[in-house]
Amino acid sequence: MDLSLLTELQATQPVVVNYANFVTPNFVANGLNALGASPIMTQEATETEDLLRIASALVINLGTINQQHEPLVWALCQSAAKANKPIILDPVAAGATAYRLMTALRLLKEFPIAIIRGNSGEIAALAGVDWQAKGIDAGEGAGDLANIAKTCAQKYHCTVVLSGETDYIATEDNVTLVLNNTTLLPAVVGSGDLLSSIIGAFSGITDNYDEAAQIGCGVLACAGEITSENVGDNATGTFSIRLLDTLSRLTPDKIKKILKTR
Numbered sequence: 001m002d003l004s005l006l007t008e009l010q011a012t013q014p015v016v017v018n019y020a021n022f023v024t025p026n027f028v029a030n031g032l033n034a035l036g037a038s039p040i041m042t043q044e045a046t047e048t049e050d051l052l053r054i055a056s057a058l059v060i061n062l063g064t065i066n067q068q069h070e071p072l073v074w075a076l077c078q079s080a081a082k083a084n085k086p087i088i089l090d091p092v093a094a095g096a097t098a099y100r101l102m103t104a105l106r107l108l109k110e111f112p113i114a115i116i117r118g119n120s121g122e123i124a125a126l127a128g129v130d131w132q133a134k135g136i137d138a139g140e141g142a143g144d145l146a147n148i149a150k151t152c153a154q155k156y157h158c159t160v161v162l163s164g165e166t167d168y169i170a171t172e173d174n175v176t177l178v179l180n181n182t183t184l185l186p187a188v189v190g191s192g193d194l195l196s197s198i199i200g201a202f203s204g205i206t207d208n209y210d211e212a213a214q215i216g217c218g219v220l221a222c223a224g225e226i227t228s229e230n231v232g233d234n235a236t237g238t239f240s241i242r243l244l245d246t247l248s249r250l251t252p253d254k255i256k257k258i259l260k261t262r
């Protein structure tokens, strides 16, 4: 994992354009800001060219997508493709409803998506693997998670992050594991959204999307571990605030001390 990317991100403060869901945009914006990136959320289709000119990456989160917003999302992706900026797709609950799955599949067909980031239920749905998804959560399923992530990467020719207790970062021919974790992370609604946007920020400063996805997972998992040591059991609310403190004080050395990968 290239930890120097964190120093570079803090120095360059890449602008990340987010089509966010309406549940967690504040948490995502504060998380990106704490890390050192520069978030901007939008809902206006006529400003996408201006935004993608100054942005380093675009993150599309399908958490609360609807048909009225489709022209906006399509305009954002067109502007990103035209400006040659990476697009990160978070297919929230793609395993739960036909509309979400179809929307994700249409975007994957029409645009050069650089990275997909989802939980096991979402990535299994895109990979075409049988899985019992549970709303926005991963749900239950059998099957080797590394294989599911890799199958998805091969199917859509992009980098895939399947997050969970272990994060799997897959390219078409390789899978890297980030083993750090804390159960407080999935207890916070929006931690997956934040992970997708953090990965987006790193994809804005390197063309190596595998590396961008790896350090994105490493950053959030390690920040989660560090934060969890200073809060009590089940202190989900305190954790979510303190996580921002940890992100704003994070250094490559702090990550290096605790990072576990395979």
Ligand SMILES: Nc1ncnc2c1ncn2[C@@H]1O[C@H](COP(=O)(O)OP(=O)(O)O)[C@@H](O)[C@H]1O
Residues within 6 Å of the ligand: 118, 119, 120, 136, 137, 138, 163, 164, 165, 166, 167, 181, 182, 183, 184, 185, 186, 190, 191, 192, 193, 195, 220, 221
């Ligand atoms: N069971 C778990 N134990 C520890 N960490 C987890 C667990 N599940 C998810 N995470 C972490 O929580 C963050 C959000 O991932 P996840 O819950 O998979 O996404 P989503 O919120 O989109 O469902 C990631 O950093 C991931 O590594």
Ligand SMILES: Cc1ncsc1CCOP(=O)(O)O
Residues within 6 Å of the ligand: 021, 023, 024, 062, 063, 064, 092, 136, 188, 189, 190, 191, 192, 193, 194
């Ligand atoms: C609760 C909810 N409903 C639609 S989007 C959303 C938030 C999803 O956040 P995450 O996937 O990061 O847990």
Ligand SMILES: [Mg+2]
Residues within 6 Å of the ligand: 092, 093, 119, 136, 192, 193
């Ligand atoms: Mg999610």
